[in-house]
Amino acid sequence: MKLSKRMMLVMAAALSAAPVASEEPQMETRIGEKDFVSPPATIGQLDWLVGQWAGEGIQGAPAMESWLSPIGGTMVGAFVQETTEGAIMFSEHMYILPQDGSLALKLKHFNADLTGWEEKDDMLTFRLVAIEPCAAYFNALTLRCADPDNPGEGLVAAVRMQSGGELSFRFDRMAGPGASSIERCLDAVSTVEINECLAATLTRADGHLARYLAAAIERAKDESVLVAKIKAGDDTFVAYRESECDAVYENWKGGTIRGAMALDCKIAMTDRRTYTIWQNWLTYMDGAPPILPEPGPTR
Known part of the structure; x- marks a missing residue:
């Protein structure tokens, strides 16, 4: 028309x-x-x-x-x-x-x-x-x-x-490219397969985070105090993620989806952490190209 x-x-x-x-x-x-x-x-x-x-x-x-x-x-x-x-x-x-x-x-x-x-x-x-x-x-x-x-x-x-x-x-x-991790794994036919899909996504998210964290530490390698603080911040994040997502797991204790909800929580928090590292340590205020590309949601 x-x-x-x-x-x-x-x-x-x-x-x-x-x-x-x-x-x-x-x-x-x-x-x-x-x-x-x-x-x-x-x-x-x-x-x-x-x-x-x-x-x-x-x-x-x-x-x-x-x-x-x-x-x-x-x-x-x-x-x-x-x-x-x-x-x-x-x-x-x-x-x-x-x-x-x-x-x-x-x-x-x-x-x-x-x-x-x-x-x-x-x-x-x-x-x-x-x-x-x-x-x-x-x-x-x-x-x-x-x-x-x-x-x-x-x-x-x-x-x-x-x-x-x-x-x-x-x-x-x-449901699509911007959907939650659970929605992207719904093609799986059972709870076990959904959890396996989410666990694999979390593994990729953790790998992505590790790459960006390593680049941040490499950039700050000549400043030992800063490196120590970046590492301490990451240790705190790991503990916080476990506590927060354990709470999500407990909240869904009455259903079989509890494992999926906890994994989805970890994926989302990990992606946000990766972006924070990129924004704080891998970009430049003068508009120069970042050390690594801007991270997006883990697929």
Whole structure:
């Protein structure tokens, strides 16, 4: 289905990054002041966004959004809006990438037949206005967790229209690349096989952590006090992970899933620890390339 000229004009206006004069408190989106400066931010702060999301879109028809783990410091995303008849209305190809020490979201629109809305070399660019632990507010476009206390449960995406209103989408997570370790192991047919899958994932996560920790220690090798503190921090992490995930195991003592829940806990905590090591010890403040690539979730 090809969009009518009227629909294209409506959607182009809806997704324009041009600022408007006022902002109502209840709106999801934010608008930067004239000549605003984007705050410092890295792509790793958007790890909560990775995954596949689905919900209700325009005219109540289904819509889907997907974000891959960072590749070369850039997150690649796609959005698809269906028609009420179940065909593709339009789609978007999106990048979130570093720009001037901060982040920007760039996107292009496509009709169902892959003809583009924008000219060949043109795209919409949304600079970052503010960033929070579970939200990224680009100029006129917002991506945030539906519940900041449960990052994996839902996603809110909103865009400001030139009319002053906004389009807002609420998505639930689908099992996919950004799903939890348990969801990625559900192809196994028994509890034993699920646990074996998770145990193998944890082994990979531990190996990943060991590699990044070794690189951090190597970088600090001429500072014995710092090396000792990095090692002490890792020892504390190991003890904390065991205690925390043992508590998860105890909490699920009434079900056969207790082992899987504890393993999933360890994988998630290990991945966060690997990222912390990378951020603290393997990156440079001047924007130079990191010693090791930015780590993503263990697959």
